[in-house]
Amino acid sequence: MAASLTFPRTTFAKLSPQPFLLANLSPPDPSLPSTRTNGRHPSQSRVPLVTTSSLSHAHGSAVVRTGDTTVICGVRGEILPVTGIPAYRPRSFTEADDVVAATVERWDELREYDLVVPNIELATGCAPQLLPGVPPSTLAQTLSTRVYELMHTCRLVDVDELRIWYHPARNTQEGGDEKMEEDGGEDEEEEARPELKAYWTLYIDLLFVSLDGNPFDAAWAAVVAALRDTKLPVAKWDVDRDMAICERNAQKGLTVKGLPIACSAAVFLERDQGLHLAQEGRHWVLMDPDRLEDEICQESVTVVVDRSGGETRVRALEKKGGTVVGVEAMREIVGLAERRWEEFSNAMPKK
Amino acid sequence: MTDRRRINGPAAATIPPVFLDDGGKEQKETPLIRSRPSDVLRKLFLKTGVTPSASGSAYLEIETTFKSGVSGLKLSCSVHGPRSLPKSAPFSPHIILSAHVKYAPFATKQRRGYLRDSTERDLSVHLETALRGAIIADRWPKSGVDIVVSIIEGDQDRGEAAGTGDETWDTMNVLSGCVTVASAALADAGIDCVDTVAGGVSALVVDRDGAESVVMDPVASEHGKIMAACCVAYLPSRDEVTNLWFKGNLETSDAQWYTELVQKGIQASRSANRVLVQCLHDTVKLTG
Numbered sequence: 001m002a003a004s005l006t007f008p009r010t011t012f013a014k015l016s017p018q019p020f021l022l023a024n025l026s027p028p029d030p031s032l033p034s035t036r037t038n039g040r041h042p043s044q045s046r047v048p049l050v051t052t053s054s055l056s057h058a059h060g061s062a063v064v065r066t067g068d069t070t071v072i073c074g075v076r077g078e079i080l081p082v083t084g085i086p087a088y089r090p091r092s093f094t095e096a097d098d099v100v101a102a103t104v105e106r107w108d109e110l111r112e113y114d115l116v117v118p119n120i121e122l123a124t125g126c127a128p129q130l131l132p133g134v135p136p137s138t139l140a141q142t143l144s145t146r147v148y149e150l151m152h153t154c155r156l157v158d159v160d161e162l163r164i165w166y167h168p169a170r171n172t173q174e175g176g177d178e179k180m181e182e183d184g185g186e187d188e189e190e191e192a193r194p195e196l197k198a199y200w201t202l203y204i205d206l207l208f209v210s211l212d213g214n215p216f217d218a219a220w221a222a223v224v225a226a227l228r229d230t231k232l233p234v235a236k237w238d239v240d241r242d243m244a245i246c247e248r249n250a251q252k253g254l255t256v257k258g259l260p261i262a263c264s265a266a267v268f269l270e271r272d273q274g275l276h277l278a279q280e281g282r283h284w285v286l287m288d289p290d291r292l293e294d295e296i297c298q299e300s301v302t303v304v305v306d307r308s309g310g311e312t313r314v315r316a317l318e319k320k321g322g323t324v325v326g327v328e329a330m331r332e333i334v335g336l337a338e339r340r341w342e343e344f345s346n347a348m349p350k351k
Numbered sequence: 352m353t354d355r356r357r358i359n360g361p362a363a364a365t366i367p368p369v370f371l372d373d374g375g376k377e378q379k380e381t382p383l384i385r386s387r388p389s390d391v392l393r394k395l396f397l398k399t400g401v402t403p404s405a406s407g408s409a410y411l412e413i414e415t416t417f418k419s420g421v422s423g424l425k426l427s428c429s430v431h432g433p434r435s436l437p438k439s440a441p442f443s444p445h446i447i448l449s450a451h452v453k454y455a456p457f458a459t460k461q462r463r464g465y466l467r468d469s470t471e472r473d474l475s476v477h478l479e480t481a482l483r484g485a486i487i488a489d490r491w492p493k494s495g496v497d498i499v500v501s502i503i504e505g506d507q508d509r510g511e512a513a514g515t516g517d518e519t520w521d522t523m524n525v526l527s528g529c530v531t532v533a534s535a536a537l538a539d540a541g542i543d544c545v546d547t548v549a550g551g552v553s554a555l556v557v558d559r560d561g562a563e564s565v566v567m568d569p570v571a572s573e574h575g576k577i578m579a580a581c582c583v584a585y586l587p588s589r590d591e592v593t594n595l596w597f598k599g600n601l602e603t604s605d606a607q608w609y610t611e612l613v614q615k616g617i618q619a620s621r622s623a624n625r626v627l628v629q630c631l632h633d634t635v636k637l638t639g
Contacts, residue, residue: 055504056415056422058457068403072503074457077368084363117360121465124453125429125499127404132451132499136356136465144358201365205456207501209427210402233368246368291404 013037017296022270025284038067038290045263045288045340048221048347052229060230060254064222066288068212070126073222075230077200079164079244085113091196109199110159111152118147118204120219126208127291143215146318147206147223150304154260154315156227157202161254164198164244166237197237198244202230213290216302220262221344228348230254259308260315261344263337264288266297267324283324287336298322301330303337307345312338357465367461385573389566390615392622393423397532397630399539405429407540409630411532413506413524424524425504428532430540432496440495445488446542447495450479452529458505459518474526477596481530481584482537484593485548496542500529506570519598520554520571523582526596527552530584531623538631546586547627548593551619553612554580555601565611567619579608583616587624592617 013020025034025042034042046067055061058074065071082088110116122140123132130137136144151157204226206219231253233246266289270282286293289300299322304315314334319325325333353359387393394414402408407430413423433446440447452474454463467475482498506524527550534548554569555578569577579599585592592613601608 055457057460057504061457070401072455074455076457076462078365078462079368080361080363080365084361086362114359114361117358119357119456119465121455124427124501125405125431125451125497126402128406128431131431131497132453133467141356148358201361203360203456203462207455207503209501209503210404210408212404233370235368243366243369246370248370 009037013292017292018271021268021293021296025268026270026282034284036286036290037292040288042284043287043336045336045343048218048344050221050225050344050347050349052225052349058226059232060226060228062222062225062229064218064225066214066218066221067290068210069214069218070209071215071218071222072207072209073219073226074205074207075226076203076205077230077232078203079198079235080113080115080201081198081243082196087112108152108159110155110157110162113199114201115159115162115199116148116151116157116202116204118144118151118206118223120144120147120206120208120215122208122211122215124208126211130208130211139215143219146216147204147219150220150260150262150316151223154258154304154306156224156256156258156260158255158257159199161232161252162200162202163196164200164235164237165194166197166239167194195237198235200232200235202227211291213292213294214264214288217262217264217288220260220304224256224259224261225348227254228256258306258313258315259341259345259348260304260306261337261341262302262304262316263333263340264300264302265333265336266293267299267301267322268293268297269299269322269324285325285329285333287333287340299324301325301333303330303334305334305337305341307338307341312341354465385566385570389564390618392568392619393570395531395623395626397535397626399535399630399634401427402429405431405536405540406433407536407538407542409532409535409539411528411535413528422504422506424502424506424528426500426502426525426528426532428498428500428529428536430496430498430533430536430542432540433491433494433542434496436493436495442493444492446486446491448479448483448486448488448498449495450475450482450498450500450533452478452500452502454502454505458502470522474522474529477526477582477594478529478533481548481550481594482533484584484591485534485544485546485586486537487543487545490543496540498533498536500533502529520569520577520580523552523554523580523596523598524568524570526550526582527584527619527623530594531627535627535630539634546588547624547631548584548586549620549624549627550582550584551616551621551623552580552582553615553619554578555599555608555612565608565615567615567622579612581612581616583613583620585617585620585624587621 049065051063060075120143231251234250235244238245302318396412401410411426415423530550556574579601582596584594
């Protein structure tokens with residue numbers, strides 16, 4: 001194939017990406033395995049590399065690299081006093097203790113109060129068409145929203161760890177009479193009970209250093225790795241100053257439930273010269289697509305799996321743009337996602 | 352109005368964590384010592400080719416000091432171009448440079464917003480000036496080049512309370528890093544330059560005992576007080592300064608301080624340039 005060309009591979013890839021990828025996937029000699037333009041098998045993913053705790057100003061951070069896609073994630077906690085929440089529903093301490101009450105109540109504080117704020121910045125010159133100075137692109141907005149939604153549906157973070165309580169001193173409970181006089185006698189019964197005063201808000205900022213396809217998998221892995229690395233300072237409510245005060249030397253690691261890993265695949269369809277679907281319609285499922293494949297493939301599937309509990313749990317399934325992937329193909333992709341989970345799980349730093 | 356294209360979080364303002372002061376006071380007691388002689392820079396790491404899809408790219412890291420909580424500088428730069436200008440752009444006989452410097456939200460003590468602020472715009476202008484003197488611009492008529500620097504981590508002391516005014520001095524260090532990393536990325540992109548330009552910072556510091564001295568590569572938390580600082584972008588083989596940024600409070604009668612600051616800035620830039628040249632040599636060796 002290459003012998004008939006009068007220009008190098010990269011030029012061919014740029015001029016006519018579709019036939020270029022097709023030619024690579026269907027070699028003239030049928031005994032040869034079909035390979036992608038990047039030299040990988042259709043079901044082969046790039047090796048993930050995860051580094052954590054490399055930023056000193058963030059409470060938790062991670063750098064994830066898969067091939068030429070590199071993303072940095074920084075998690076920073078800030079305090080949100082309950083007085084600032086418009087539709088705040090007070091909750092008492094006993095309610096939090098009571099497991100039954102917590103499950104019955106459908107009020108999702110994490111979502112209602114917007115306590116997790118993931119944002120993805122793509123306009124960092126990470127790819128030639130992504131330059132700064134413009135509002136967030138559609139891709140950046142979609143990615144941020146997908147990460148946001150997945151964070152809530154996976155329940156990665158337990159809201160209980162984000163609560164900042166005020167524990168009144170014990171002796172005031174015994175000297176209830178004096179206390180009543182001081183406070184004008186309101187809510188005598190509630191007085192000694194711990195009071196919820198503020199929440200931690202997690203700002204999760206992602207910055208792409210380099211983008212070569214499949215931004216979602218890398219971004220999601222970076223979010224999970226950074227959250228696992230996050231250590232929030234121990235905060236106590238100070239009544240006199242009416243604000244939360246943190247201890248400089250005491251930190252508490254955030255508990256992250258499970259280890260959901262996203263695995264994306266793109267579906268490449270054979271088309272004839274007019275870019276219409278060929279009659280027989282051969283197709284290939286390409287795992288972990290790179291930038292060229294991302295651009296030409298319309299159909300894509302993202303599976304989020306979690307095997308941290310031993311058995312595979314599918315946390316999310318997303319499929320868009322196309323009609324090729326059916327139940328069988330989906331099963332196959334989930335199977336490949338399981339393998340991907342193992343790779344990422346090994347790459348994640350051990351706790 | 353809130354930015355509806357991003358996820359903004361809670362409507363109310365969130366407060367960055369406030370720490371108890373006892374721990375901080377103990378730290379203050381430790382004497383302010385410079386970790387190295389006055390004319391030695393912190394160690395610098397430079398590598399090209401971090402963004403393969405860009406025409407040229409580079410990553411720069413300055414080592415963190417021995418003091419805990421003081422971060423070094425981490426910069427990533429990508430260069431896109433030269434490429435043709437959009438059809439709507441007027442004719443230009445030379446290459447049009449556009450530099451963007453952006454702090455990552457997690458780069459500094461205070462969380463930064465996504466919109467560019469005045470510091471970032473200031474840095475961009477200074478960076479553009481520094482590079483314009485180095486590029487042979489008339490080799491590419493009707494074209495443009497974009498230089499994007501992302502500050503992954505700014506040079507700041509986490510222990511220091513906000514609002515002490517140290518940020519202004521850190522900006523100097525950031526600019527000198529930006530110049531060096533952008534120069535490496537430009538060379539990586541194969542854009543013709545008269546020489547590699549590197550940044551250097553010098554500062555007039557007053558130590559605890561009141562002695563004034565000029566130091567290179569100042570770190571605000573290592574000195575008692577910084578009176579003035581100067582950031583120089585310098586082309587060594589031509590002995591030319593492409594950008595000079597002076598900031599501080601200095602009497603006009605002390606002309607010798609001015610010259611000494613610039614001299615030391617140039618010296619710092621020369622040291623940074625050696626790293627830059629070495630890095631480019633290594634890249635050439637690797638790629639053949």
